[in-house]
Amino acid sequence: MQVRVNPDGSFRTPRLIPQGRSNYFEYCIVALCAVLFGVVSCYYDMQYVMFCVSTMILSMVVVEIIQRLVMLVEEYFSLQSRYDNSYKKLFLCVFSSTIPTVLFVTGALIITSFTWNKQTKEAWFFNLLTMIIYVTTEYLQLKTAPIYNSIQISNPKTMDVGAGMAIGFFHGYLRILLPNNPQNDRGLKHVMEIYEAKERIKFARRALYILVPLSLHCPFRLTDMSDIMEESSSLAAIEEDRAGVKNRNYKNSVYKIKCQRPDGKEGRIYVAAEYASPLKTFKESVESDGKFALHYQQHKTDILWKFYTTIVQLVKEDPLTDGLCEFIYYADFDKRGARVDIGKVLLKRLHADIAADKKKQEEQ
Structure with a gap:
């Protein structure tokens, strides 16, 4: 009837007590992307597929950078009240990111540089479409169901x-x-x-x-x-x-x-x-x-x-x-x-x- 702490720091929970949520959802998304990548690779040249995927990722990064630049300008007017007149604090607050994200974007840049010769009008159309979908998704705020709040709260x-x-x-x-x-x-x-x-x-x-x-x-x-x-x-x-x-x-x-x-x-x-x-x-x-x-x-x-x-x-x-x-x-x-x-x-x-x-x- 009570939660116990294991020697490794994890928790054992009885059935009556809701336990912390896992990352199964993220694993499923990664697995689905891998499957889709494999299926598409069967019908298109591998390098072309890698070019499209990497440039789509970079397209979303461009939109994100533009959004953060807008926030940077807005936050600049609160430089003294929020950041103690420190440009470094302001910059880190706006542009900080996780190590996996940095590695992921770096990988996309490397792949794009090696597959640049595979660019086509169709590929750039996909990139533009990706940017539109990304912006639309952000505007619609699709992830506003209570379950997403629960997942965020459960994140240690x-x-x-x-x-x-x-x-x-x-x-x-x-x-x-x-x-x-x-x-x-x-x-x-x-x-x-x-x-x-x-x-x-x-x-x-x-x-x-x-x-x-x-x-x-x-x-x-x-x-x-x-x-x-x-x-x-x-x-x-x-x-x-x-x-x-x-x-x-x-x-x-x-x-x-x-x-x-x-x-x-x-x-x-x-x-x-x-x-x-x-x-x-x-x-x-x-x-x-x-x-x-x-x-x-x-x-x-x-x-x-x-x-x-x-x-x-x-x-x-x-x-x-x-x-x-x-x-x-x-x-x-x-x-x-x-x-x-x-x-x-x-x-x-x-x-x-x-x-x-x-x-x-x-x-x-």
């Missing part, structure tokens, strides 16, 4: 609402809360050690567990979504002067989960856990009648997936936060619509993480 290289929420959550909360600094009683592990000594308990793991429910439902207490969890006192607050607010408090809740001990008696497992707070605001935006509400409703699961994958990556790639925070992206309602006990979800994940920690120690 693009910036969107989900990635923005994750970046803000990381730098505005986790990056403040997690790193250890014992000199001023800062850092999650240090605060948890103080809590253990004061309460005479032991945490199952010295890490913060953050819940990412598929429904976005984030009640005030985790105990509202569990029959086996109990509230405990909170961890000591961490104070930070931030954005004009003096002594802003950052603190985490502690819960006890009922479980069966090896001797058969009932015991308690202590865990620091909470919901991902940006999801509360996102849910309110989804359910509102405000601007972009329809967009959020259509792409709720895509945005949530982007938030989860981005925040996991950010925490793992930062040595000051890696290993101090675990995220549980789970389906909080089963196929029948019944509520899933979050205490059981946490318990299952804790046992899996403890076993993984032991295995890692044995390997070392």
